[in-house]
Amino acid sequence: MPEPTTPKNSIARNIFWRFLPFWIFLTFFKFGGGLHYSLVSPLGERLLPLWVVGLLMGGGSLIQLVLDVPAGYLLDRFGYLKLLKITTFLFLFAAVCLLFGLTEVTYLLSLLMSTFGWLFFGPGVNAYVLSQAPKSHAGKFMSLRDIFGSLGIVLSSAVLPLVLLLSPQQTGYILFVILSIALVMLFFSPKVKTLVHAEIKIPTHHYYIKRHYLHDTLKMMGKLNPASTMLVMLNLAASTFYGIIWFVVPLVIAHQAQAGMLGLGLGIFDFSIVVLGFLIGNLADKFNKRALVFFGLLLFAICGILLGFNFGWLFIIFGFLATTGDEIAGISLWSWLHSLDKDHAQDGAVASVINLFDDLGWAIGPMAAGILYELTGATWTIVFGAIPIFAVWLIYQFMMHKHPAYSAITDIPHKPHRRRFKS
Numbered sequence: 242m243p244e245p246t247t248p249k250n251s252i253a254r255n256i257f258w259r260f261l262p263f264w265i266f267l268t269f270f271k272f273g274g275g276l277h278y279s280l281v282s283p284l285g286e287r288l289l290p291l292w293v294v295g296l297l298m299g300g301g302s303l304i305q306l307v308l309d310v311p312a313g314y315l316l317d318r319f320g321y322l323k324l325l326k327i328t329t330f331l332f333l334f335a336a337v338c339l340l341f342g343l344t345e346v347t348y349l350l351s352l353l354m355s356t357f358g359w360l361f362f363g364p365g366v367n368a369y370v371l372s373q374a375p376k377s378h379a380g381k382f383m384s385l386r387d388i389f390g391s392l393g394i395v396l397s398s399a400v401l402p403l404v405l406l407l408s409p410q411q412t413g414y415i416l417f418v419i420l421s422i423a424l425v426m427l428f429f430s431p432k433v434k435t436l437v438h439a440e441i442k443i444p445t446h447h448y449y450i451k452r453h454y455l456h457d458t459l460k461m462m463g464k465l466n467p468a469s470t471m472l473v474m475l476n477l478a479a480s481t482f483y484g485i486i487w488f489v490v491p492l493v494i495a496h497q498a499q500a501g502m503l504g505l506g507l508g509i510f511d512f513s514i515v516v517l518g519f520l521i522g523n524l525a526d527k528f529n530k531r532a533l534v535f536f537g538l539l540l541f542a543i544c545g546i547l548l549g550f551n552f553g554w555l556f557i558i559f560g561f562l563a564t565t566g567d568e569i570a571g572i573s574l575w576s577w578l579h580s581l582d583k584d585h586a587q588d589g590a591v592a593s594v595i596n597l598f599d600d601l602g603w604a605i606g607p608m609a610a611g612i613l614y615e616l617t618g619a620t621w622t623i624v625f626g627a628i629p630i631f632a633v634w635l636i637y638q639f640m641m642h643k644h645p646a647y648s649a650i651t652d653i654p655h656k657p658h659r660r661r662f663k664s
Contacts, residue, residue, distance in 0.1 A: 266426035271393025273419035283495040295611015301356035302604035321369040332358035339413030398508035468578040478629035484606015485626035506556040530573040538634040540566030549623030
């Protein structure tokens, strides 16, 4: 005889079904947007020098970084769903540009529209989810956001090798259909009843950077050293590495006749953490965190280098291990930061500063890859991308000599989900 459904299970089930149109939107937006981003370097290679393509991709990330604060104000002013509809429409326009063929004008216009398409997506989705989440199930809301978003990236990575064989016009049609489904789903998503700033549901969420003066926040970050500095360096190095991966690997797929497995490998970076997040949290709860950061960073760096030498099925294994090491180190460093921040009055602001360096890495990565790829090729570009992770590992060893008590920390806090894909 089946067990009766508890109220807690009933609420969790209602969260899934009530917001199903939004979860579908999230999947299809990431499907279409991820596919478009993956095509930027292979399509750009046909028209422009790769160093120019890298500058354009990195420049788009810098534009988003600069406009992140006004984007947050606009979201609060005009509504989350409304601006998510606008941002999806901009991406539809990016797809329409490709219907007119691949020229410098259509390519640049498509890239520009996608830049503004991504601008409101990340903060818009996060604000919408936080505004809708019941206090008791805020974590489940954020987990569903990560799962469905990662599913979209897995889909885009899986079809990328096939799409690269099509004409730009055919690609434009596919993107238009995918993003049209995303747009339609927004009209069926539950309306927003509460703005995020009315009630903070998850204090470590980085949506609140716009509500703090930067110099005050940086001063506060100094009080949380060395954990805050380590997290900043890890996020900068890791996002730079992932930015290089998403520039280089689509080019490798475009140049190889049989690269289906490599396409699937691109989706492993984000999705593996969604699958293993709970297990990694338990691991960090039971073992010495100083050792976990040591081995996590080392695993991340070594597997990051090995990725450059393996563009077959081993790419999936090393990609899985690299992001596992990244997450093990990250969650342990967050627990250290959590223990240093006694009053937790500005958790959101701390996460905001760390996230800014994450965004900066997504700008640096493609710029560096565009230059290195033409000079050294795919393998050594990825190897160079992993070197900053080794540097973070070495700096960590130096800092730990002054902080032996770190190994005694046992608290595992909620931490923001760090992107392994551009958004």
